[in-house]
Amino acid sequence: MHYIRLLRPPTVERHRGENVLKIAITITTDLSDAFLAPDVPVDLTIIGASQGHAPVPVNLTPSRIPKWQAGMRALKFDVPFPAKPVIKTIQIRPANRDIAALTTSDIYPGSSDQGLIFPVYADLLSSRDNKLHVCFRSLRLPQPDGTSTVNTLQVEEEMGESMARHIWDGGLTTVSLVANLCLSPDNSGKQKPLPLLSSILQQEGSLNILELGCGVGILGVGFARALALSPSAQKRGTHVLMTDLPDAQVRARANIERCVAQIGLSPSDKKTPVSLDFEDLDWNDGKEGIFGAKVQASTWDLVVLSDCTYNDLLPVLVQTLSALHHTCSERGADTKIMLATKPRHSAEREFFDLMRADGWKIAEQTAVRLPVLYSEDQTVEVYMFSKN
Template sequence: MHYVRLLRPPTVEHGRSRALLKIALTITTDLGDAYLSPEEPVEFAVVGAYKNEDGRLTPVNLTQNATPRWRAGMRALKFDLQLPPHPISTIQIRPASRQLTALGTNNVYPVGGSRGLIMGVYADMPSDEEKPSLVCFRSLRLAGANQDPAAPVNALQVEEDFGDSIARHIWDGGVVTLSLIADLCLTGTSPSGPYPMPLLKSFLCQQYRELNILELGCGVGIVGIGLLRILKASGYDTNPRILMTDLPEAEERAQANVSRYLADSPPSEEENPEVKFESLDWQDGKVGVFGEKTQSKPWDLVVVSECTYNTDTLLALVQTLSAVHSHSAQKAEGAHSTKIFLATKPRHSSEREAFDMLADEGWAVDEKTVVPLPVLNGNSQSVEMYLLSKS
């Protein structure tokens, strides 16, 4: 998959007759290690939104008279667009062709199995008195959650930083993981025969008690917050509580996305929101040193997405997983078995060491699936997902 990335905040230049919106972007893979190189130029749409008299957002196509195009060999695209008289509050930049756009989870899985996709980007436009925002955001519609035309669109929104570095951005593994889980829990049907992970579906969607989920290496929080949204929308008797963890440098963006979720879905008990963040270094976790929030519960499921690419941290990660399992068994004061849901887009062969280490610690794979991830005019990739348990 490719991503539209804003290289800097969009700015407005005021002229004599009309204001100009100035945009600089690039289109890269999730790690920024390859630029989009299409066989034919890809046209892009920029859609602005302004508030009308009743406060509702009204969309307006800003590229009716000028169509930005990305061509093979480009590393950046800069262009200016005329703004309408109405003050624009938000812009969206995406491919003009919806067939090329990752608008929702159902575009990524299973439909995305046949074509490469590009994910668009959103940015808030400040007023003349405000400083430009330092973040942009992604929006991903959840499959099956908005089938009623009269119902509001249920979309996951996640902030990330400007620029094309890999830090504080969403990655392919998280997007594909959410897309498969949304298909499992929200659509109610399997378009390609039996569900690819029936044990995971049963575990997530047929709980009759509070389901405690711990995420390791959450990054900006797309998987943890997206999983919570999916489970809350599933209609099953599940009551999820999710704790996202990562190093301290991830806290600012993860907390911002928690706040964005809570503002959109305020908890019934303000003191006990359904999703939280806590710092956790695996060098501490591997010896059972956890923060107050991590120690507070026995964990039913530990989610790990796109964390096996760095072989230097694999041993600490695996030992932290086993330490969480031991903590949960002690906390539950009885028979309790923590499961692992692990998703990864393999980037090099040395990642396989993680599974040897897990086996050495007594973890066994209960089920596995591989989701194809085509790349537009590039070699197809895949995301592997595993459900593991410990004897």
């Protein structure tokens, strides 16, 4: 997967008698460790959105169509910008729909053998707005049976090339898989992957999901968004609690607020069909069984984590998972773990060795193929763990 990233806030300026939109982007991988190097230039399109109006294509002049080419590290360009209607939000995406990640179904189960580029969205805000250096991603979700409403998942991230405070492939792919499990009818006659995970998501009665290391929050928000649309979720209470270190709180809470605004979820009221919240959690505390009030307030049916096996904290992570299981089992719950990871280095296998040594076993697993444009395929692996 490649991502269009804004290097700075887009601005509208007056130039030679016309309004122009000035943009600076890069197209890179989730860790910003490789730039897109296409065999042929990739044409880009810019689409504007305004309240009450149809989307407006911005780059109307063929000679000014921005193109990303091999060898580029950044692309700066400007395009004519219409005065009417007043455009509030822009989308930058490949002009070729076949290589644009616009829906969760583009990613899983996937409809193409070629890789995809994830578009970026940005609000055109005044320089005094404190969200000026924030952009967002948007994916259309599968439509539940009998509905015609277009539902989207939106997640904010920060501008720039840094890999911090960005969406990563593991979380994005897993959200697409979960959306398929919750919202797509099974017309193929084949069993969907991860039946244990599916049974937990469809269980009767309340459902409590805890996320560790949430980052910007795509996994937790994605679970909440998909479950809120799932018919089974309307009959029960579902609570999703995202956790991470304090420095992740601002972006995670912003994405909770965006999700709440989209579909009316509650940030904490468990009387609504789905509630979504955040709490600080340091694994160095978690390994000792020290958890915050919100973690302690529930027993957890499912603990989820994505893209968390790339650091030197694997021992304390495993100890935290075991401490959570012990705390919940004392209250009658059999907590399962869902891990999503895109293998990057052999050292990550230590996590599985530590889990096995601590009494965890792999209950089920699946591998999702992730094609990459002009490069070798990659894979996102999803595991379900149980403990005796």
